[in-house]
Amino acid sequence: MTDTLDRPFAPAEIETQCYARWETHGLFQPKGSGTPYCIMLPPPNVTGTLHMGHAFQDTLMDILTRVHRMRGERTLWQPGTDHAGIATQMLVERQLVQEGGDRHQMGRGAFLERVWQWRRESGGHITRQMRRLGASCDWSRERFTLDSGLSHAVTEVFVRLHDEGLIYRGKRLVNWDPVLRTAVSDLEVISEAEQGSLWHIRYPLSDGTGFLVVATTRPETLLGDVAVAVHPDDPRYAALVGKTLRLPVMNREIPIIADDYVDPEFGSGCVKITPAHDFNDYQVGQRHNLALLNVFTPDAHIRDSIEVFGDDVVAGEIPEALRGLDRYAARQQILILLAAENLLERTDEHQLMVPRGDRSHAVIEPYLTDQWYVRVAPLAEPAIRAVEEGRIRFVPENWSKTYFDWMQRIEDWCISRQLWWGHQIPAWYGPDGKIFVARREEEAQSEAVRHYGMPVVLERDPDVLDTWFSSALWPFTTLGWPEKTSDLAQFYPTSVLVTGFDIIFFWVARMIMMGLRFMDDVPFHEVYVHGLVRDAEGQKMSKSKGNVLDPIDLIDGISLEDLVAKRTRGLMQPQMAAKIEKATRKEFADGIPAFGTDALRFTFAALATQGRDIKFDLKRVEGNRNFCNKLWNASRFALMQTPTPAALEGERELLAPERWIIGRLQHCEAAVNSAIDQYRFADAAHALFQFFWNDYCDWYIELSKPVLREGGPFTSAQQCGTRNTLLRVLEAGLRLMHPVMPFLTEELWQRVAPMIGKAGDSIALAPYPVADLARVDTDADADTEWLIAVIRAIRSVRGEMDIPPGKPLPLLLQAGDTHDRERVERYRSWLFALSRLASLEWLDAEEEAPPAALQLVGDLRVLVPLAGVINVAAEQIRLAKEQQRLEQDRAKTVAKLGQESFRSRAPAEVVAKEEERLREVDAALLQLGEQARRLALL
Template identity: 60%
Template sequence: MDKTYSPHSIEQRWYNLWEENGYFIARDGVDAENLPGAGSAAPKTDGESYCIMIPPPNVTGSLHMGHAFQDTIMDALIRYHRMKGYSTLWQAGTDHAGIATQMVVERLCNAEGKTRHDYGREAFVDRVWQWKEESGGMITRQLRRMGSSIDWSRERFTMDQGMSEAVQEVFIRLYEEGLIYRGKRLVNWDPVLHTAVSDLEVLSEEENGSMWHIRYPLSNGQGHLIVATTRPETLLGDAAVAIHSGDERYKHLIGEFLQLPLTGRRIPIIADDYVDPEFGTGCVKITPAHDFNDYEVWTRHRDGTALQNQPHGGLINIMTSNASLADHELIPVQYRGLDRFEARKRIVADLEAGGLLEKIADHKLMVPRGDRTGAVIEPFLTDQWYVRVEPLAKPAIEAVENGDIKFVPDNWKNTYFEWMRNIQDWCISRQIWWGHRIPAWYDDQGNIYVGRSEQAIRERHHLPAECSLRQDEDVLDTWFSSALWPFSTLGWPQETPELARHYPTSVLVTGFDIIFFWVARMIMMGLKFRGDVPFREVYIHGLVRDAEGQKMSKSKGNVLDPIDLIDGIDLESLVEKRISGMMQPHLAKKIEQATRKQFPAGIPSFGTDALRFTFASLASTGRDIRFDLARTEGYRNFCNKLWNAARFVLMNTEEDAGSKAITGTEGQGHGLPEAPCRLTQVDRWIVARLNQVIQATTAAIDHYRFDLAAQSLYEFIWNEFCDWYLELAKISLQADDAALQRGARRTLLTVLETALRLAHPIIPFITEEIWQRVAPLAGAKGDTIMLQPYPIADPAQIDEQAVAEINWVMNFVLGVRRIRGEMNIAPGKPLPVLLQNGSAQDLEILNNNRIYLEKMGRLESLRWLRDDEPAPESAIALVGELKILIPMAGLIDKEAELARLDKEIQKIVKDLPRIEGKLNNPAFADKAPAEVIAKEKQKLTELQSLLKNLEEQQRRIRSLA
């Protein structure tokens, strides 16, 4: 092995070999015999299926931290179950990302001085396909960099032929059952894209705005009501003003009419409990065609006489698809054709001129903007296609209630239930060109025909050739095709072997933010079209945030690219990357300064394994994941530690004294050929701990506690194997007893080879590289670690006595080392040790392990005090009731040590008032982020504790003669 651990030199090489040899391919039935890597080391071909469907990333996208985190979890599960003998399938694929992809290609067209309309629909779609083939694979290449053992041979795309057939089949069946319909309802409308968008594509952030208080005169001339609004231009579409039925100020006015400002139209005063009497004036304008809450109020009152007598029943759409005011008979001529914000200015000016503007107040409000255009989203009344979801929701709710689907953590099922029990019909149409075109045609009379093609429709409905048909221009919402993902990727509507083998899938790994948009819809569609749930479990992970708990966003300048963490990036490249293509150029300087301050030397290369281990360590059951680069650096050190430990093992086991390769021996399994091995209590301890760690790690992964699995692996490999066992094993390796040496070598190989398999699902590259060197010596056979069996704990090897005894030894040595550190005694200086208050058991353990205590503690002598023998002034450590005494006389320079301690104490005494003052300062305590305050409090606590310890050391040294 190379002297230095270099992830770049091994990672890409191993991934290519894994993929080229077909190790990622699901091994189903007899076909497994013909796959590379199959054989005795491969999973059993009749193993139970374990399948995960990758949440299909957008074909336009690149890997972000959320993807990398999620894919680490999925890959760990897949590798773990593959090694457990399951027939594993991690289904690959990408989403066509209708709006995002169309925007990318439209920008390319714009750069040529053209629009998509210059191309025409068919040519433009061809252009999108061309872009997809040339540039759409970036994210799949990045997934490979993350070590994702995806079955690339089965890669799917939501617009490929098989997927398109599934989408069309589902649409037609739902339409024929009356579960898909076309209707006019309110949607989120992006006036730049000219299409409806889902709630997930709307970002609402608090912005500074205004609240306009407008006088609405009573029609009887007896005064007015004051109505407050943040969108005064929409008053032209008002259908009513609502008050709370119990509001004593206004209840006598229910049923009266108001004169709608600037229009002369009369609108009724209605009562509805939606109104909060305590908010604003307690009077709310109802504009049902331009506000979702108002639409619900209108729905409750539309059958009443007051609204029935309103034009269009009160449902008045005053805007066009461009978010300008429509050429509508109810809109005064002077406002028609104006952009909504220009119309706002004109209307406010006219209200003020007419004495109808009571006041304008500053107001913070949540403004909905399109996530891709930044345009303010407009609630818009338009004809769209909808899925009638209530009949589909009922069995989907029952599937979770009865345990057919389990959420992990369990509390997320409540979020699911809340939405499903209040579910609204799903708008599935989008006004763009890229996507699955809706299989519906219209004749000149507006009749709708749904079918697989125009020809099929003509034949089914006996339509003559002279009957003109035109296909619907809209495409389906991307979420419609991805709702079919668990079964469409397996070949449905055909009954394929893959479908029979892998459906239902095992687990869905996803974020809580798409429980509504994707998880719920997959459950509904899976039950509807397969009669079974799409997955047995849903593991909901948190969202990755920065170290301060802030959401990662370009505008904040805190976005991290996982590939940059793997490869490293210099400061100038990082700055350029963060400020390029920003939607808010004015923030560029601020982000550049923050980046230079945070990463003055750029980001170092950590490698994939260190990044994956970081993600695993953060995968708890919490909602948010705070990502700190310091942890990644720590896990890079962990990988380096494992590498160096492997080099030590290999150097001590690759050859015996006669330069013969060490091989397994019958009855022994490891060690020198045909020679007995003698195991020490230390050997039995590390094997026992290994089996305990196997139990803990297996249980953690089975319960999706990857943080606990990572913690268990880290503590065992770093602390117990590397820091303790390797040092303790040196004593056996250097002994004159050849059987003792062979026992240590055998244990070194056994533990390391097993630990590599144990850690492989989380850190696949370094474990493969080391395993290839260790496996032949350890008697393991096979071409790759990823097809080796996952370790199974052997309770018979958990020697509790050995564990207790070596824990005693470690605590003894740690006590001595702590005294050295506290008293500033040189690490190499031999120490005389006195013992007091020990039990017979302590004496027995000490006698059994004296060599380890003397070597590891660097002891000059070790003596028990007689019961009547007074102890000299000593530093004391405890192991249970046993006192470890180290006489101080002659070990330290008393005056020099007191001077050193005094210097440290004075520094802390100087720092404490500054921190205490900051925390007691209201300007800091009230305004600083909670994370910053918490750090200052932690710093204060640590300094106070350190001061107490230093003063205690000072007291003890002064007492020395």
């Protein structure tokens, strides 16, 4: 193991072996008798791969899990995957098509066996990637939403809700994917602005006295129009309400109605009402008792005849030329027919929000079908009260408003999907359509015999349940419900749910409703809602933009060629691929280097503010890889000072720097613990960074060197105290850092802990540090901060005047007080060693100082005489050249910012970057001017 630490930090050498050791030894299983702490992993799709959102969220959950495990709590992070009905079925169907097959030819049973085969062979990819990220789930308890236990629980919930009248079957409008031919949830619909058209169509009045102009973006749906609506307060049409119009193309009469839904300012103020093909129109139709006319087939083609739902409606014949046409082909044909009758007044360009399926990318249709629904209102009331009463707390608290808003407007939940892969609905149909809901077919048969008086043939409902239905039961079914297991008794309610704000409605609210219904308790006490990961410019990550990053690529590195190939794979347009490749080459030069898991995890933690968006910048990961290197090298230094544990034995005396770093550690421990408990991960990361980078690595190690140097003025007891402090503070700091950087800290802790008698199986099971603020020594703090300030002042002069680091400097001190003089004598050894001083003299308060660079430390004047220290002429030439270069840069930037075309056309972030550059140049010129002024005095 020593050989590894003697080499530079190489994450790949330690991470995989380290994780395998953790898992083999069962370190992630709940142990002990401490307070239970439980987090449920939001189950990723079994088809999925780890993306940046997963990696970010999993890092935060792992930090919480590791902290509470180290605090001695009986900690469970419950893992599992979702069967992902649509995604998995699509994936296997594509494979069949490539093989020349088809699921309908195979039949349901054979197809499902093929999907299970795929799941056994390839369905664990994302959980393997989670291990690569360091996720400390208890994999021995891994669940799958279609495993036998969860399937049994899902059936039990469905039957109970149906028996209680909370599940029913009905005909309503749903989001319909005409490619997949299934209902989909709102979460599976992506609406984006697209350029389209607004067609203004004349609807003639039945009495021949004129016409109304109706503006629509979907002329193909006019075949199903049942009315034209105007606003009740619109004076233009008040006299026409109650009259009828002749529907173009179909030539049937439809009424003019008045409804508040209509916006008088949009178009002509007249709106066609098609209740079977628009969600808003459906509501209008319900208010006015209008019929529903379905004109589409399940694959969004025009039907041969209209499907009518309503009384006393003569729908009319669909023109033969339109029957069987795709909806967009039918649109063009209808526009031709309208133009032929002089009923197409004009066409305007119009931008509209187009809903597309996130899997098929097909335009979603509002479609009228028979589906299964959960009656949600009775479930929502107790779920609202649970948050109002504080039994569930949202963090940040403002997300509770979003929760209340949705819950108070909640509608019945469509839970059926027209798929084969999933939980098949436990309902059977008799010969006359009578529905029998049962746990098993034998129960349904018994019910049927009681109903019909004899055995009959039953047909099972072919649909499956929405994936979100089984996910809503996740907090208690994964723990063994409906059985009364010990896990359920210990870990339910769970402690916290970590989730993105985009699924508060679809998952969080439904888990609360189901938990209260079936466990009579909330599923979790807190909901930590984090932001969504975006690129450095704040843009959503997407393949089309070419800004998607794979977290595994950041961990292990990837060549430019492989990166370009990954980004362009699947893009149909060569010009888009070329555009992405150009952007890739500019952004990543030779590809992405291997940053390692710990650097990526620390970056995620540092970015986890409680805002909506997480701007991910690759430079942050690079900086945190340097942080890992610094910690590695600091540990090497500390261990080098203690070749054997015997070097730590004997009398110890703690000097001021030792007492100072111990105090800094206490403050850091307090800050990190408080931040973690408040889900302020960025604050915890900031405290850790400041302690390790600034306090320990930059300053304490430097302050320890004069003490440990052989032949110096320090006693063996003082040296022993320094060696012990170096290792003991490092060991505690590693434990404090472990939840954020698990691999690096494990590797280092296994070397450091044995030296101070604290060896163990793993740092993951070591106690999490708790601050003891009584150990803070205010006098030592004041002295050490003063010493650091003086050394920093002298080093600042070196930097500003470009004096070589190794050149000994004369130092003059003036003014100050008695404390300053006492400290100078007390810390003279550190001042000479760490500032590279040639001499140190005090000037009287009134004495005129020679030309010198001046720094102030409180009232103390720190002066570095420059005569004989630097080559004044050469330095003046160098400063003049640098000044000239900066003046030229400034002129270019000022000219660019002065161009109105640049300010009006360039993105705001580009303009802001130029303005920041101007401020930096001005600051640099000011500093150069001050240096030139000092040189002129020599």
